[in-house]
Structure formats: structure tokens, C-alpha cells
Amino acid sequence: MPMQLDNTTFNDLSIFQHEEEFSIFHKLNFTQTIEGREWLMKFFTNPFNDLKQIQETQQIIGTIFSNKQQWPASITNGTVMVMEKFYDSYIDQMPGPNIINAFAYKIFHSADFSLVRFSIAHFADFIRGMHQLVDLFEKADIPVLVRSYLHRAQHLLDKPILMAMARHESGKKFSLTEIIEFGGYLRDHFKAAAMELISIYGRFDAWYSMAIAMERYNLSFPVFLDQQQPMIDADQLYHILLPSPVAYNVQMNKETNFLFLTGANMAGKSTFIKAVGSAVFLAHLGMGVPAQSMRLTIFDGLLSNINVVDNIVKGESYFFNEVQRIRNTILKINDGKKWLVLIDELFKGTNVQDAMKCSSTVIRGLIKIKSSLFVLSTHLYEIGDELRQYPNIAFRYFETTVHGDQLHFSYQLKEGISNDRLGYLILKREKVVELLEKL
Secondary structure, eight states, X not given: OOOBOOHHHHHXXXXXXXXXXXXXXXXXXXXXXXXXXXXXXXXXXXXXXXXXXXHHHHHHHHHHHHTXXXXXXXXXXXXXXXXXXXXXXXXXOOOOSSHHHHHHHHHHTHHHHHHHHXXXXXXXXXXXXXXXXXXXXXXXXXXXXXXXXXXXXXXXXXXXXXXXXXXXXTTXXXXXXXXXXXXXXXXXXXXXXXXXXXXXHHHHHHHHHHHHHHHHTTOBOOEEEXXXXXXXXXXXXXXXXXXXXXXXXXXXXXXXXXXXXXXXXXXXXXXXXXXXXXXXXXXXXXXXXXXXXXXXXXXXEXXXXXXXXOBTTTTBOHHHHHHHHHHHHHHHHTTSSOEEEEEESTTTTSOHHHHHHHHHHHHHHHTTOTTSEEEEEXXXXXXXXXXXXXXXXXXXXXXXXXXXXXXXXXXXXXXXXXXXXXXXXXXXXXXXXXXXXXX
16 A cells, blocks of 8 residues: 555645746656656656665666666657557558568568668667666576566567567668568567567666656665554655755654744745755655755655635635644544654634634644654744643744845754744835835
8 A cells, every 4th residue: 555645635745847947857857668657757846755665666766877888878758659659550460571472561561661670670679678688687686576577578579580570780781581571470479479578668767767766866775673563763854856956954853753833935844845845755755855865754645735825716715724724634643653744834814813723723633643743833833832842842943034124044954943023024015015115
């Protein structure tokens, strides 16, 4: 069973977005084929919550990372597309492979002959590439399931005629009889095997993408601790989508399983919350995370309450949907399993006094759940004082300094509670007050 995330959490953490610059999937997608992209999408939509599967994936990615120079360059998206188009096309039956038959086929079936001649070069490239892939992992210490894919690929390729194709010098033209012989075999005997081999390659292409992403962005494998109580201990963790991120140190455990986060608008609260959530998500894919180092436990689920919206069609207000989201969160996480719960600016949809009462009530309830970790940000710093009696709440804030009309954000996480009230200053800095005075 995969780690539990709902669509809201996927959206809140920007795992998938139409705008590529705002999508974690797009940023980390270095697949070379459409099949590989589809497998990578499957991996991203089904993060593991099983330690063995995570460690095995780390093992696969690590092997590819260490041997990326030997990765088969002959298999490209164009190669796979040509193979698939070959089988989607109707090709007339080919005769026996002798020079007279081959010459006659070229004359009387010229379009089919041209397609076959063009296609077999790509099939040969693919077959050579799959042999390279098998050789790359031959001496590697890899999981049994992955080894079975490679053995299956080797079995499908272990045919004299395919070996002859693989031995053919890349870039060198095939003879007329070779075109007829190889084309006839591919047309009549290889379709099912070709589709299976493409699917096998797609899996490895997705793992290759994860290895290249780790190199490109200098990601590091997290270490998972097999323990009952949830914990996160990360050094220099940052948000993967930011071009110039500020890193944080994050420690959460059974003693302090609730992080109460305050700070002014634009100070960095939302970015911090999303950075923690996305790093935990990536860790459960079995790939590297944007941190100098990270230790954590397996989480059964990840839930966020960040970008709640109203629903005009249903006549539901923003506040009503906030309440429903919290209600559903409580129902889900009250199961004794390990959840990471991320809440950004709770109860924005009601007045301040009401929001304070509602927020305080929710926090007092959530801190009873010791099996999960919570990160909650709020503007309502006043409720922090009444929460200091609870030893498992850690108070952190993002500091903002003011010089004249200019705001300076350090984006550094500090201990304590912020009481910054900078809304009017921002309104003034952006000349809105000035525009209103001129009306």
C-alpha cells in the first residue's frame, strides 16, 4: 500500500502543475522516452510507505548514479516511437530472404520496404541499448525484482537473429536480404517481445531520471529510521523549486511533535511548510532530498491544508471548506498511524476573534495525537502564549526587520513567537496608501 496523499496535498505541494516551472515532477523529469515519463509519473503518484521498497529504490538509483557513463545512449524517444509506429502500420507480408525476393519486394512494395529499412536501424539501436543495460547491472548488487526484469529482457533478446542485428555496425546500411530477413522477423515474431522490452526499459528510464535529478540538483539520500514514533531531523533543508533557496534545520520528534510557526506575510512560512512536505514526499519515492542530510521515519500519510478555496457552485464559503478540510484531516489521522500534517494560516476565512478561538480549539485537540507530526503556521500569535503549557509544542518564527519603509526578510528560522504586524507597511510601501489619498 502506498503512502497516503490526496489530490489537495498533491496540489498544495506543487508535485504536479501545468506550469512546468512550478512543478516538482517537471523539474525532476529527465526521462528520455514517453514510456519512461509514464513510469516516473506512476512512481510520483504512488510513494512508498514500506522501508524495504524505499531502500531498494535507493539502491537502484545509486547503481545508476555510479554507472551513468555506461548508460545506453542509443535508446531515445525517437527510437521507441519508430518501433511503435512500425507495429501500428500495415506492412505487406515479406518473402523469404534471398536477393531476388528482396529486389522484387523493393520494387512492388516500395513504401513498405522504405518503412522497414528505416525501422530496423532503430530496432538494432534499441536491441544494442538493452544489451548495454543488462551488462551495466550484471555485477551490481540490486533487488531480486529488478534482477528479474533484466533476466526477462535477456531472455527476450536471446535469439540468434536479434544477436545478428545487435552485431550490425551502427550507422552502416543493411543489405537488401538483411532488410527482408530482419523486417520479416520483427513484423511476424517480435511485436509482443518488443512491447515488453519497451516497458522494461521505461522503468529503468524513470530510475535513470531520478539519478540524473540527484546529480543535477545535488540531492542526498535520506536515512530512514525503523521506529514507532515519528521523527524528522534535517540539516540545511530547502525547497527544491526555489532558484536561490535559504536552508533550514528541522528537528521534530515525539518530544516536540508540533511546530507552531509565526511570522509576517512574505517572511517564509508557506515556503518552509512546503519545503518540509516536499522533502518528505521525495524521500518516500526512494530518491534524494534537497538537504545536506536528513533522517526520518516512514510516514503512512501526508496531509496538507494550505490552498483551501471556496466553492461558488456549491455555495460553500472559504471558511466552511476550511472547517471541512480540518474535519476530514482529524478523521484520517485519528488511526494511530504516522502522519505528517501541514497547515498554513488556519481559519483565514473568518474574523480574528473567531479565528483565534477556532484555531486554539483545533490545536489543543491535535496535540493529543502523539503518533503524528504537525507543522502549523498562523498570524494569530496571541494564541501562542496560552499554548506554552504544552511541552510537545515547539515555537519558531521568521524574523522581519524594517528600515524606513523597506522590509528585510532573513528567511531564517528562529526560536520564539513573532508579533510582527506589517500589513499596513506593505500597503504603504507599494504606494497603495498614496493612491488612495489622491482619490
